[in-house]
Amino acid sequence: MSNVEILLDGEPVTCAQGLPLTELLMSRAPWWRQSPKLHAARGMFCGMGLCFECVVEVDGVWSRACLERTRAGMEIRTGQQGGRG
Template sequence: MSEVEILLDGAPVTCAEGLPLTEVLMARAPFWRQSPRQGAPRGMFCGMGLCFECVVVVDGAWSRACLERTRAGMSVRTDQPEDRP
């Protein structure tokens, strides 16, 4: 696999091309999400696109990180505004 650079919350990150985006997020911070009920830290949940817990914004559009593959130049935002799907 070749290495690519992506923007993750505005910061450049180098990773292997074609990795599931959740793998990059979990390597950066194992608990990169907050529980919607208690606000406690949590990581990935189902890992196969069913739960929508890993929703992020990729190149301006909502996407499930577990189904998204890394590619050169992609821009990812992990902040969660209220209007998420």
């Protein structure tokens, strides 16, 4: 698998091409999903595109991160720039 460079919340990130986007987000941007009560990072919910809880902006279009794979040049915005939001 080759490496690609993408933009994650405006920062360049190098990762494996074809990596599930949720895997990248959980490792690089743990605050992209927060518990509404505890305001703490939380993991994935369904992981198969049914719940829409992992929606992020990919190349200007809202998309479910669990259904996306990393590819060269993609730009991801989680809405959580700068850590805890």
